[in-house]
Amino acid sequence: MSTSLPTSAATRLFEESSLGASHEPIDEQLVSMLLEKHYDLGGGLERLATEKDDTFRLRTDSRSYLVKVSPPSEPHGVVAVQTAVMRFLEDTAPELPVQRVRLTAVGDDNVLVTTTDGSPRVLRVFEFVEGAVLADVEPDAEQLATVGRILGRIDVALAAFTHPSAQRGLVWDLQHFHELTGLVEHTTDTEHRQLAQEVFRLFAQAIVPRLDDLETQVIHGDYSPYNVVVDPDSDAFVTGVIDFGDTVRSAVIFDPAVCVANLLGRVPDEPWRDAGAFVTGYGRARPIDPLELPLLPVAGLSRLTLRALITNWRAERVPERRDYLLEHAKDDWINVERAMTVPFDDVVAQLRAGLDDPA
Numbered sequence: 001m002s003t004s005l006p007t008s009a010a011t012r013l014f015e016e017s018s019l020g021a022s023h024e025p026i027d028e029q030l031v032s033m034l035l036e037k038h039y040d041l042g043g044g045l046e047r048l049a050t051e052k053d054d055t056f057r058l059r060t061d062s063r064s065y066l067v068k069v070s071p072p073s074e075p076h077g078v079v080a081v082q083t084a085v086m087r088f089l090e091d092t093a094p095e096l097p098v099q100r101v102r103l104t105a106v107g108d109d110n111v112l113v114t115t116t117d118g119s120p121r122v123l124r125v126f127e128f129v130e131g132a133v134l135a136d137v138e139p140d141a142e143q144l145a146t147v148g149r150i151l152g153r154i155d156v157a158l159a160a161f162t163h164p165s166a167q168r169g170l171v172w173d174l175q176h177f178h179e180l181t182g183l184v185e186h187t188t189d190t191e192h193r194q195l196a197q198e199v200f201r202l203f204a205q206a207i208v209p210r211l212d213d214l215e216t217q218v219i220h221g222d223y224s225p226y227n228v229v230v231d232p233d234s235d236a237f238v239t240g241v242i243d244f245g246d247t248v249r250s251a252v253i254f255d256p257a258v259c260v261a262n263l264l265g266r267v268p269d270e271p272w273r274d275a276g277a278f279v280t281g282y283g284r285a286r287p288i289d290p291l292e293l294p295l296l297p298v299a300g301l302s303r304l305t306l307r308a309l310i311t312n313w314r315a316e317r318v319p320e321r322r323d324y325l326l327e328h329a330k331d332d333w334i335n336v337e338r339a340m341t342v343p344f345d346d347v348v349a350q351l352r353a354g355l356d357d358p359a
Contacts, residue, residue: 009179016169018052018074019314026054026069026115034123038104038111041065041125049324053245057128064128065102066242072119076112077165079122082244083109084163085218086126093157096150097229099242100127129240134225135262137232144263144274145281146237147230148256151223152285154241155255158218166218166249171310173221173246174254177302178208183309192308192333199305199336202344206298214251214292221246223255224262253292253299256282260300261307265335272339272347275300280354288355297347301339308332 035041043060054069089098102125111123229240263274311329315322
């Protein structure tokens, strides 16, 4: 199967998202030297699997840090908006459990790096958030509502945030989903292709005519169960929100759609149950426009389909990330199929009932 992209729109979005090419992993000794020089930090580095950055856990004598080095193809402005969002939330909503940026010894929030091949990259250090990610626990309905409430509060806080680099092309941004129909050609399974084509039809029918009318702002963009750190024994439950790498200005309704996508099908007989609990919590913190609520199930299903479509293509093109990519998307087509067994009118009614519940 060809790993080339079938349309110019898809090619452009993948390139602007820094997902279109592989790159040589950065040398760990260089990272250690930069941490000593610019952060006065020394310790053991452990390389972590992530989608596109070179990512490490740094263990010092007293604590741990997360170290990220951007890929060569990612513009400095895109990295800057990710950091700026985190700094903004720390300043304006310090009560939210958002991961903190560690500044350099002279107060900068990053270090510019030029690797041996001459590629400019950006190194940043963050506080390491200890704990399990939501994807690895079995939350109850109230805990899922808490997860939704935290995102709602983040979106409320970010309504006042602006940045010149936030308006960027991002393949994961659902406002471009209808431009990516060509990705179906890279799915060899006939049933999967049919599922994807039906989801594209639903998106074109329900959301595309409304795109210009949807409320927009800067959003987290990847509030998935892998980016929410939790403590099941704590009343707060959510102890960390991490990875702002997909921060973008887009329709606000697309932010909760990411977590909705990841929660679909977890209960096979009630494929929308967990997503409904999450939406209930989100709506308590940031009310959902009644006219936009019917779009949320389609957006969630579209996001899940998008990940399923992208994963195999990227796994072939970027083999060093293959295991990471396939692990995160292993049940996507099963969950798309499960979710589509429930009529959308029933799903919307379920979501509306949860939002109307005064509890």
